[in-house]
Amino acid sequence: AQSVTQLDSHVSVSEGTPVLLRCNYSSSYSPSLFWYVQHPNKGLQLLLKYTSAATLVKGINGFEAEFKKSETSFHLTKPSAHMSDAAEYFCVVSESNTDKLIFGTGTRLQVFP
Amino acid sequence: ETGVTQTPRHLVMGMTNKKSLKCEQHLGHNAMYWYKQSAKKPLELMFVYNFKEQTENNSVPSRFSPECPNSSHLFLHLHTLQPEDSALYLCASSRPGVSPHNEQFFGPGTRLTVL
Numbered sequence: 001a002q003s004v005t006q007l008d009s010h011v012s013v014s015e016g017t018p019v020l021l022r023c024n025y026s027s028s029y030s031p032s033l034f035w036y037v038q039h040p041n042k043g044l045q046l047l048l049k050y051t052s053a054a055t056l057v058k059g060i061n062g063f064e065a066e067f068k069k070s071e072t073s074f075h076l077t078k079p080s081a082h083m084s085d086a087a088e089y090f091c092v093v094s095e096s097n098t099d100k101l102i103f104g105t106g107t108r109l110q111v112f113p
Numbered sequence: 114e115t116g117v118t119q120t121p122r123h124l125v126m127g128m129t130n131k132k133s134l135k136c137e138q139h140l141g142h143n144a145m146y147w148y149k150q151s152a153k154k155p156l157e158l159m160f161v162y163n164f165k166e167q168t169e170n171n172s173v174p175s176r177f178s179p180e181c182p183n184s185s186h187l188f189l190h191l192h193t194l195q196p197e198d199s200a201l202y203l204c205a206s207s208r209p210g211v212s213p214h215n216e217q218f219f220g221p222g223t224r225l226t227v228l
Contacts, residue, residue, distance in 0.1 A: 032215065043115065043203055043219035090156070094215055100169070101217060103156040 002027045002093045006104035014112050019063075019078040021107045023091030026072065033074045034092040034101070035065055044090065050074060061085070086111045116140040117220035119204050125226045126194065134189040134223045136204030143208065145187040146217065147179060150201040162187060194227045201225070 007022040025031060032051050036044040048059025055067040061084075065076045074091060091104040117138045126132050138145065147159040161169035162181040176198075178190040187204055201224050205217040 034216070036219075041221070041224075043117070043119075043221040044205075045115065045219070046216055049216060100158065100161070101215075105153075105155045 002029075002031065002102045004091045004093045004102060004104040006089075006091050006107050008107050009105065010108045010110065012110040012112065013081045015083055016080050019076070019081045019085065019109065021076040021089050021091075021109065023074045023076065023104060024072050025074060025091070025093045027093055032094040033065075033067060034094070035059065035063070035074075035076050036090045036092060036103075038088045038090065038106075040087070047076070047089075081109075081111045083111050083113065085109060115218045115220065117204060117206055117218050119202075119220035119223050121223060122221065123224045123226075125228065126191070127228050128194060128196070130194075131190070131192040133191065134202055134204075134225075136187040136189075136220055138185055138187075138204075138206040138218070138220075140206055140218060141208070142206040142218070143184050144206060145181060145184070146205040146207075147187065147189050148203040148205065150203055150222070152200075156203070160189075191225075194225075196227050199225055199227045 003026045005024045034049045035047040037047050038044045047063050048057045050057050050067045058064045063078045065074050088106045088108050090106050092101050094101050120135045143164050145162045149157045158171050159173045160179045165181050176193050180188040201222045203222045204220040207215050207217045
């Protein structure tokens with residue numbers, strides 16, 4: 001069965017410093033992996049997705065994630081945090097050939113001036 | 114905007130009320146989903162519709178009744194809810210058949226409070 005574990009429920013960074021949000025997955029099949037962001041009182045927006053092409057995936061707003069099969073990880077990074085990055089981030093896994101998404105519990109990112 | 118709209122955005126109802134949540138997508142997708150998002154819990158998939166047919170019911174209580182009259186519209190009918198049903202209800206849509214790319218597009222959600 002597929003699952004994702006987001007290792008940190010809260011991450012706090014200063015504006016202009018790097019962001020690292022950690023995610024480990026478990027999948028019996030070749031997974032598709034996603035990161036979604038949810039700003040307060042908004043729905044979820046896709047940041048980026050991995051679908052067995054390049055292992056380093058670039059997304060919107062300067063975010064990127066690297067798929068590491070040996071570590072079963074898909075950590076989300078950004079070189080320099082912006083105040084507008086403060087939000088909840090969800091790591092998501094999908095089994096091949098299904099339309100079901102399995103969500104992690106989320107990581108709340110706080111950005112301080 | 115993602116192309117998925119939900120109404121109402123906020124809803125307060127008593128346990129004996131009957132209300133409906135509406136979702137509409139303008140993306141030409143054929144799969145639609147209802148999710149429940151409660152505080153401190155992972156997003157829970159409730160229902161999946163593919164080409165207007167329900168393909169997933171994730172052990173949801175019968176007080177939640179979905180309806181999908183066409184591929185663009187999805188409803189969630191609510192009756193005799195409990196306070197623990199208070200949550201953010203999210204609708205999503207996707208284009209099945211293009212796996213493994215099955216990206217889902219989410220609406221802004223309906224914040225439901227059951228008194």
